[in-house]
Amino acid sequence: MNKVPKIISTKDLSYIEDMLNWNFYISKKIHDYIDFAEDKDVKKILYETNELLISNYNKLLNILK
16 A cells, blocks of 8 residues: 655645745734724634634644644
């Protein structure tokens, strides 16, 4: 049976780097929007979205370990 090697290609690494950057950038923007939001429901959605982004970011970092 063939096994997938435990390496990440340069192209894969570039994709992962892009995804990390996107999650980080959007998370920063959400923090800005939370400060301006007045509606409790909107703030809740922003917090939940940010938690998802942090989770995604950590999963991507784990791939690199």
